[in-house]
Amino acid sequence: MAALLAVLYREAKIRFTNLIWMFFDLFYPLIYFLLFGVMMDYTFGSPLAGLGVDYTAFFLAGVLGMAGFGIATNTAWGFFFDRDNGIFYEMLTYPMSRAQFLLGKVVFNLLLAVVQATLTVGLGVLLLDVPLRWERLPLLLAGVVGGAAGWFFFFAIFALKIRRNDLFNTVVNLFYFLLLFASSMFYPLDPLPGWFRAAAQLNPLTWHVDVLRFSTIGVGDPWRILLEAAAFVVFSLAAFAYAVRTLQQQE
Amino acid sequence: MDEDAFAVEELVKVYRGRRGWLGRPASAPVRAVDGMSFSVRRGEIFGLLGPNGAGKTTLLKILTTLLGPTSGRARVLGFDVVAQPLEVRRRISLVIQESAAEMFLSARDNLLTYARFHQRPAADARRRADVVLEKFHLVPEADRKVQDLSGGFRRRVQVAKVFMVDTPLVFLDEFSTGMDPILKRAVMGYLREEAARGRTIVLTTQVLSEAEELCDDILIMNQGKEVARGDLYALKLLSRGLYEVTITYDQMPAGIETELARLEPVRLHIEANTLELALKAEEAEVLERVSALARLGHVLKVEVAGASLEDIFIELMKAPEAKS
Numbered sequence: 001m002a003a004l005l006a007v008l009y010r011e012a013k014i015r016f017t018n019l020i021w022m023f024f025d026l027f028y029p030l031i032y033f034l035l036f037g038v039m040m041d042y043t044f045g046s047p048l049a050g051l052g053v054d055y056t057a058f059f060l061a062g063v064l065g066m067a068g069f070g071i072a073t074n075t076a077w078g079f080f081f082d083r084d085n086g087i088f089y090e091m092l093t094y095p096m097s098r099a100q101f102l103l104g105k106v107v108f109n110l111l112l113a114v115v116q117a118t119l120t121v122g123l124g125v126l127l128l129d130v131p132l133r134w135e136r137l138p139l140l141l142a143g144v145v146g147g148a149a150g151w152f153f154f155f156a157i158f159a160l161k162i163r164r165n166d167l168f169n170t171v172v173n174l175f176y177f178l179l180l181f182a183s184s185m186f187y188p189l190d191p192l193p194g195w196f197r198a199a200a201q202l203n204p205l206t207w208h209v210d211v212l213r214f215s216t217i218g219v220g221d222p223w224r225i226l227l228e229a230a231a232f233v234v235f236s237l238a239a240f241a242y243a244v245r246t247l248q249q250q251e
Numbered sequence: 252m253d254e255d256a257f258a259v260e261e262l263v264k265v266y267r268g269r270r271g272w273l274g275r276p277a278s279a280p281v282r283a284v285d286g287m288s289f290s291v292r293r294g295e296i297f298g299l300l301g302p303n304g305a306g307k308t309t310l311l312k313i314l315t316t317l318l319g320p321t322s323g324r325a326r327v328l329g330f331d332v333v334a335q336p337l338e339v340r341r342r343i344s345l346v347i348q349e350s351a352a353e354m355f356l357s358a359r360d361n362l363l364t365y366a367r368f369h370q371r372p373a374a375d376a377r378r379r380a381d382v383v384l385e386k387f388h389l390v391p392e393a394d395r396k397v398q399d400l401s402g403g404f405r406r407r408v409q410v411a412k413v414f415m416v417d418t419p420l421v422f423l424d425e426f427s428t429g430m431d432p433i434l435k436r437a438v439m440g441y442l443r444e445e446a447a448r449g450r451t452i453v454l455t456t457q458v459l460s461e462a463e464e465l466c467d468d469i470l471i472m473n474q475g476k477e478v479a480r481g482d483l484y485a486l487k488l489l490s491r492g493l494y495e496v497t498i499t500y501d502q503m504p505a506g507i508e509t510e511l512a513r514l515e516p517v518r519l520h521i522e523a524n525t526l527e528l529a530l531k532a533e534e535a536e537v538l539e540r541v542s543a544l545a546r547l548g549h550v551l552k553v554e555v556a557g558a559s560l561e562d563i564f565i566e567l568m569k570a571p572e573a574k575s
Contacts, residue, residue: 003368086351087352095337
């Protein structure tokens with residue numbers, strides 16, 4: 001427990017003394033929500049065809065997914081940076097196991113994701129009149145926490161495997177582009193071509209966002225959501241196991 | 252209680268060769284540590300010396316649980332580095348060769364964070380941080396982020412943190428890199444104090460005068476194997492017949508190069524009007540050669556001394572068993 005708290009203390013010190021990171025983690029998604037979400041709402045008119053909700057309500061889950069994804073990439077980038085400047089190797093000799101190191105990082109990631117989600121949901125409900133399904137709040141919490149953890153483990157693998165900064169940035173940007181746009185984050189998948197729908201349905205970000213959307217505004221078939229949630233848990237556990245293994249192989 | 256700070260038995264580390272396209276070997280495997288067995292007693296300052304690529308850093312990485320051995324055993328304060336890595340980590344501090352600090356944190360927060368990992372109470376850590384910052388002349392930089400400090404200051408922060416805790420074993424890989432001579436001297440003093448308090452200090456260094464001045468016990472290794480071991484006096488016995496000669500002339504005599512070449516010195520350094528050379532010969536022969544050199548010009552100073560650690564090191568690295 002002491003080791004876990006020490007990692008949390010370190011992460012908090014780093015993030016809270018670097019306000020630009022905090023801005024990107026906590027407030028950047030809100031700006032996205034307000035600008036992109038509201039403008040798209042005006043463009044498409046309300047409600048969205050076939051869904052019966054506004055675009056802002058539809059996009060709330062997308063913003064939550066994007067925020068978790070972004071916090072995870074920032075934390076993983078921190079891993080990469082630590083290794084690049086050497087402290088990572090000294091930290092591996094600190095009194096903690098590799099799993100504790102990884103868990104400490106992810107717990108901080110999760111706390112940040114929960115704070116960010118509170119701000120986003122608050123903004124959505126209070127300012128944009130998103131009809132939140134309050135009874136599904138525990139499910140939403142699980143979706144936010146599980147999602148941020150899964151994406152952190154996934155990006156940690158790349159942060160630990162890739163040695164070059166430019167390559168790591170390229171990979172992250174590529175994932176950002178492919179995973180975000182080939183998912184249900186920005187638009188409903190039903191009107192899209194079959195090949196795109198098939199690709200998007202294989203994307204773990206679609207699974208994550210669909211769970212968040214079901215928890216926030218109730219859109220989605222419960223059985224399908226259950227299947228997507230189970231698939232995301234498997235994805236996260238596999239990523240965790242592989243990230244720990246990669247961390248153990250660091251020399 | 253285990254009397255040894257650490258012990259290794261038949262320790263081997265082989266780095267696999269890299270693979271190129273289609274699995275073809277791009278480089279051969281490297282035997283960085285090749286069957287070493289030795290132990291170091293608690294409370295000593297132990298120096299691990301060797302040329303680049305000798306295997307010093309690999310050995311340190313194994314002892315600090317950063318790297319697993321290919322075969323053999325290593326125990327730190329009685330704990331196996333493979334089976335009980337957490338127990339080992341609770342008892343060690345490491346400063347790696349490369350610069351390593353928390354770039355986004357201030358110098359003070361670097362120290363406090365390190366103390367936190369070693370579970371020092373917060374108030375005690377803050378008090379100690381003040382002392383350590385003072386010792387390392389870091390007070391004016393204490394609240395600046397390390398990323399804004401120069402390389403030398405970053406190194407100070409990196410080394411300073413081991414003084415925040417009382418881990419019984421401290422590993423320092425080339426600790427003085429980037430330090431100015433005044434601070435380096437001060438840190439050497441602090442290390443002696445820590446050893447006197449019972450901490451074991453293990454240092455690797457290329458600056459042999461540092462090891463000569465600090466270490467109670469020295470191991471010289473090359474190509475993953477032990478070449479020589481002992482305190483400074485024991486090592487000096489290995490190079491009997493090796494002498495260091497310093498001659499200062501009022502001005503360097505003409506044609507001295509020919510005379511020097513004839514003497515075949517082990518090491519030669521000429522600066523302004525001073526000659527520094529190491530000669531390997533019988534005592535009487537050395538004195539004769541020194542007289543011959545002295546007769547070439549007007550001498551201001553002559554010094555003949557036993558070999559320095561640097562001479563011994565060069566001599567050992569030239570020995571056939573070190574090359575094999």
